[in-house]
Amino acid sequence: MEGQFVLPFFISYNMRKFLLLALISLNLGNLSAQNTTYWQQHAAYKMDVVMDVKNYQYKGKQELGYTNNSPDTLRKVYYHLFNNAFQPGSEMDARIQTIKDPDDRMVTKNKVGDRVIKESRIKSLKPNEIGYLKITNFKQDGIIAVAKTVGTILEVSLAKPIPPNSNTTFTLDFDGQLPVQIRRSGRNNVEGIELSMAQWFPKLAEFDFEGWHADPYIAREFHGVWGDFDVKITIDKDYVLGGTGYLQNQNEIGHGYQDAGVVVIYPKKTKTLTWHFIAPMVHDFAWAADKNYLHDVVKGPNDVDLHFLYKDNPKTIANWKKLEPLMVRVMDFYNKKIGDYPYKQYSFIQAGDGAMEYAMCTLMLGNGTAEGMMTSAPHELGHSWFQHVLASNESKHPWMDEGFTTYVEDFVLNEMAITKAENPFKANYAAYYNLVESGKEQPQTTHGDRYDENRTYSTSSYVKGSIFLSQLGYVIGQDNLSKTIKRYYHDFKFKHPTPNDIKRTAERVSGANLDWYLTDWTQTTNTIDYGIKEVKDNSGKTLVTLERIGRMPMPIDLKVEYTDGTTESFYIPLRMMSFEKENPNPEIKRTVLNDWAWAYPTYEFAISKAKTMIKKIIIDPSGLMADVKQANNVYEIK
Numbered sequence: 036m037e038g039q040f041v042l043p044f045f046i047s048y049n050m051r052k053f054l055l056l057a058l059i060s061l062n063l064g065n066l067s068a069q070n071t072t073y074w075q076q077h078a079a080y081k082m083d084v085v086m087d088v089k090n091y092q093y094k095g096k097q098e099l100g101y102t103n104n105s106p107d108t109l110r111k112v113y114y115h116l117f118n119n120a121f122q123p124g125s126e127m128d129a130r131i132q133t134i135k136d137p138d139d140r141m142v143t144k145n146k147v148g149d150r151v152i153k154e155s156r157i158k159s160l161k162p163n164e165i166g167y168l169k170i171t172n173f174k175q176d177g178i179i180a181v182a183k184t185v186g187t188i189l190e191v192s193l194a195k196p197i198p199p200n201s202n203t204t205f206t207l208d209f210d211g212q213l214p215v216q217i218r219r220s221g222r223n224n225v226e227g228i229e230l231s232m233a234q235w236f237p238k239l240a241e242f243d244f245e246g247w248h249a250d251p252y253i254a255r256e257f258h259g260v261w262g263d264f265d266v267k268i269t270i271d272k273d274y275v276l277g278g279t280g281y282l283q284n285q286n287e288i289g290h291g292y293q294d295a296g297v298v299v300i301y302p303k304k305t306k307t308l309t310w311h312f313i314a315p316m317v318h319d320f321a322w323a324a325d326k327n328y329l330h331d332v333v334k335g336p337n338d339v340d341l342h343f344l345y346k347d348n349p350k351t352i353a354n355w356k357k358l359e360p361l362m363v364r365v366m367d368f369y370n371k372k373i374g375d376y377p378y379k380q381y382s383f384i385q386a387g388d389g390a391m392e393y394a395m396c397t398l399m400l401g402n403g404t405a406e407g408m409m410t411s412a413p414h415e416l417g418h419s420w421f422q423h424v425l426a427s428n429e430s431k432h433p434w435m436d437e438g439f440t441t442y443v444e445d446f447v448l449n450e451m452a453i454t455k456a457e458n459p460f461k462a463n464y465a466a467y468y469n470l471v472e473s474g475k476e477q478p479q480t481t482h483g484d485r486y487d488e489n490r491t492y493s494t495s496s497y498v499k500g501s502i503f504l505s506q507l508g509y510v511i512g513q514d515n516l517s518k519t520i521k522r523y524y525h526d527f528k529f530k531h532p533t534p535n536d537i538k539r540t541a542e543r544v545s546g547a548n549l550d551w552y553l554t555d556w557t558q559t560t561n562t563i564d565y566g567i568k569e570v571k572d573n574s575g576k577t578l579v580t581l582e583r584i585g586r587m588p589m590p591i592d593l594k595v596e597y598t599d600g601t602t603e604s605f606y607i608p609l610r611m612m613s614f615e616k617e618n619p620n621p622e623i624k625r626t627v628l629n630d631w632a633w634a635y636p637t638y639e640f641a642i643s644k645a646k647t648m649i650k651k652i653i654i655d656p657s658g659l660m661a662d663v664k665q666a667n668n669v670y671e672i673k
């Protein structure tokens with residue numbers, strides 16, 4: 036049925052009028068629920084934390100000024116207590132024990148006969164090794180509120196409701212223990228970094244146009260409230276810290292942060308230092324600390340300070356030194372490709388359990404080769420744009436940040452390579468085809484925690500997500516894609532863009548209709564398969580019949596190579612796009628054919644030359660259209 040209201044003829048005129056009015060108002064009601072007016076909550080955190088480096092425990096006070104910019108009156112709020120995931124019996128533990136391909140970092144492997152038994156490392160954590168975050172003394176504007184810990188979530192029944200467009204202040208005390216390093220945060224990681232403080236504090240869950248996002252911490256990452264952080268960390272004076280935020284008292288702290296020429300001398304009795312950080316407009320705050328960090332500061336583009344904090348290890352110092360000028364170049368490429376990095380500082384910190392992005396910093400392993408670091412460091416830096424400035428909901432739409440980051444990472448690494456590949460995304464397409472072949476693909480609308488296997492999550496998010504953009508370049512043209520990425524950044528920085536926002540941006544830039552693209556690619560497992568069905572002679576001309584075998588539509592670029600060495604190209608617009616792409620290779624003559632509407636399974640067109648003149652016909656010579664069966668894309672006379 037089409038989208039019109041057809042009223043039965045037997046209803047009286049007045050009744051019809053009434054029904055029409057009812058339908059119209061119902062329609063308006065729907066509109067207002069569809070995020071047509073954007074708003075976002077705001078959080079102003081003040082935290083004072085004391086870290087006990089001997090037992091990995093920390094105590095803190097948190098004051099959070101919360102602004103409810105939503106049209107709803109809030110009666111409850113939720114906080115993430117990520118540390119609680121690292122306890123035997125937690126949801127994270129249960130998931131490791133039941134998923135088919137648990138993360139290697141989170142299991143121990145034992146050989147029993149010829150079988151390898153994987154066991155959750157969380158399962159055997161002792162009380163002094165687990166992670167926890169205990170909340171006491173929760174108050175709202177000085178009045179006690181009921182706060183209940185349920186796994187990794189704190190549910191707070193407010194002392195008084197928060198009406199739309201009003202502020203309130205939450206205060207609480209927290210008592211934390213940093214777990215043995217299992218995933219992301221933890222103590223004494225594999226490379227010996229003492230404190231990886233990721234996802235370590237009581238963090239307010241986000242409430243947006245979809246409602247609360249109080250996701251339990253099972254495996255996947257974050258969606259946080261935009262806000263400002265003012266954090267004081269008191270710790271043994273020998274520790275060097277790196278993380279989110281600008282150090283305010285650099286000339287008291289030293290450790291490589293002091294202004295040029297300043298010699299920092301601690302008063303004699305000083306055992307601890309209090310580091311004071313401020314981070315404006317971020318949605319997370321992470322840090323790491325170690326006694327043996329070397330700390331270099333390198334000037335990046337636009338005067339941004341790039342900090343490098345890494346272990347004083349003779350085997351790896353040279354690699355880190357090599358990384359420094361490269362990352363200045365990478366940041367410069369990203370600035371030009373996406374838009375200027377908006378903060379004054381970024382830190383590459385050796386810590387964590389792999390490489391993971393946080394606001395203004397990454398915690399990454401650093402004992403590998405410089406080449407190895409040259410893929411992880413640019414990837415994590417890329418997340419500064421796709422997640423830490425364009426803060427899409429990473430749990431619900433992991434493809435938007437992992438995929439887009441993978442895209443810009445591959446693009447930039449290719450730009451920096453000595454020999455450039457014609458298609459720098461080729462490996463992504465191969466991985467996606469493998470996933471389709473496996474039959475295990477789940478649509479990208481799947482919540483990050485709900486994939487059957489980690490592998491399907493990764494391929495869907497990183498690889499298929501990156502193809503969303505590289506293939507969009509095929510669909511609307513590379514120039515339009517470049518403009519789309521820049522406009523997306525410009526329009527949605529410091530917000531929570533949704534899948535529709537990238538699609539609408541591409542539509543605004545190109546003028547093409549792309550609803551079908553977002554729907555088929557991200558909400559289904561429909562695949563693309565076009566083929567050359569028949570090539571036949573027709574009184575001196577050649578008739579070519581193409582067929583659409585896959586469910587997903589696509590516009591078609593076609594290249595014909597003739598026996599005399601010349602080439603020609605043809606372009607078949609997709610009717611539902613109402614759009615004609617610019618010739619991607621202006622040096623080759625292109626004929627724009629009639630459009631192809633999706634419902635017709637075949638399409639016929641004529642080439643003015645005889646069949647005997649044709650050497651080869653190729654659908655999509657760029658390889659950017661993710662056609663799952665490549666064999667039928669080529670017709671060749673050998």
Ligand SMILES: [Zn+2]
Pocket residue numbers: 414418436437440
């Ligand atoms: Zn990533």
